[in-house]
Amino acid sequence: MSAAPPARVVVVGGGITGLTAAYSLTPAGRALADPAQRDGAAPPGPPHPAVEVLVLESDDRLGGKIRTTDFAGHPVDEGADSFITRTPAAIELCRRLDIGPLVSPAQNGAFVVRTRRRTRLLRMPAGLVLGVPTSLRSMAALAGSGIVSARGVGRAALDLVRRDDWPGTEETVGEMVSRRLGSEMSQSLVGPLLGAVNAGDVDELEAVSAVPQLGEAARRGGSLMLALRRRPTAGTTVWPAGAFADWATARPAGSADASEPVFAGLRDGLGALPDALAARLRSAGSGAEIRTGV
Ligand SMILES: Cc1cc2nc3c(=O)[nH]c(=O)nc-3n(C[C@H](O)[C@H](O)[C@H](O)COP(=O)(O)OP(=O)(O)OC[C@H]3O[C@@H](n4cnc5c(N)ncnc54)[C@H](O)[C@@H]3O)c2cc1C
Incomplete structure (x- = not known):
């Protein structure tokens, strides 16, 4: 009896x-794709019928x-830069593809582009x-x-x-930051940062709506710095490369240790993920073909 012809699947x-x-x-x-096999709860089942995959x-x-x-010698994610760790699928995919190390996005650091005189990428200090x-x-680090x-x-x-x-009246983000922290802080750091996060102009965004943490602190009166100091800053854990595999596999699906970062990214950028998938699909024996520009 001859083997059944492979199924053909087109992925658009x-x-x-x-x-x-x-x-x-x-x-x-x-x-x-098989959760039981993925979690090691079931032995491999009967072989799947062959599939030919075409990605267009x-x-x-x-x-x-x-x-x-x-960008200026640093990998920069232009779109997605992280995934949620509480859902194990993305981490499991990284492990299977053997890409890493995973980092919490905060560990990669944030940078400010300074264009005065010449373009420079300046690392934002911790503690902001x-x-x-x-x-x-x-403050000293910022100086x-x-x-x-x-x-x-x-x-x-x-x-x-x-x-x-x-x-006593609602003010814009720019007005509030200039009033409390001065115009240079507003124009060189806090304004561009909050404007980018909100995809807007800080001189038009209402403080209490756009950045409730700051707006409410300003309304309460007193120091913005002291008000924000009460809020915890983001974790900056990098999972040790050796611990990564153990951590991802030992952890029951869906569980989340409170000490783990909520988001994970890849040190060299999330672009490594589609790159690795494409490399696997193009490798001999995958039964897959990729066509771009179609
Ligand atoms: C700025 C930004 C930041 C983000 N940050 C995060 C984040 O931090 N974390 C997170 O989880 N998500 C984030 N997202 C969302 C996340 O990036 C997307 O949900 C995800 O990448 C979508 O993947 P996709 O493959 O479904 O779609 P897409 O990435 O849109 O891919 C669809 C592909 O299909 C192709 N295509 C479309 N039509 C056709 C056609 N007719 N024939 C052939 N090809 C076609 C397109 O060219 C494209 O390559 C962000 C998104 C943006 C824009």
Whole structure:
């Protein structure tokens, strides 16, 4: 009796969804698609019928909304930069593809582009919350960062001693930050940061709506720095490379240890994920083919 001809599947779109779907149809990817096998709860079942997979991508590149580019020597995720750790699928996929190390996004650090005189990428010091220093140490680090001048940081420090000067009417993010921390802090750091996060102009965004943490602190009166100091800053754990596999497999599906970061990214950028999937799909024996620019 001759073997049944392979099933033929066409996947339209080479973003992370299409590439993962295609990979799940290959011999190497099938175990991942079967939760029982994935968790080691069931032995491998009977062999699946052969499948030929064709991925059709209209763009010249794969990855869709996930794209990592090099900027001033650093990998920068232009789209998605992290995934939620509480859902184990993405972490499991990284483990199966043997890519890592995983990092909490905060560990990669945040940078500010400074275009005065020449374009420079300046690392944002630790201890800032929404760009606002919350300790003397973070103030000193900010003064040495090149992002804000020592004079600008000195002006911001007045926030600690100025009396409550809330005007009593709603103000914009820009007005609030300038009032409490000075115009340099507003223009060089907090404004661009909050404007980017909210995809808006800080001189038009209402403080209490756009950044409730700051807006409410300003309304309560007193120091923004002290008000924000009460809020915990994001964790900066990098899981040791050796512990990564153990951590991902030992953990029951869906469980979340409170000490784990909520988000995980890849040190070299999330673009490594579609790249690795594409490499597996293109490898001999996968039964898959990828066509771009179609
Ligand atoms: C700026 C930004 C930041 C984000 N940050 C995060 C984040 O931190 N964490 C997170 O989890 N998510 C984030 N997301 C969302 C996440 O990136 C997307 O949900 C995810 O990448 C979508 O993947 P996809 O494969 O479903 O779609 P897409 O990435 O859109 O891929 C679809 C692909 O299909 C192709 N295509 C479309 N039509 C056709 C056609 N007719 N024929 C052939 N090809 C076609 C497209 O060219 C594209 O390559 C972010 C999104 C953006 C834009």
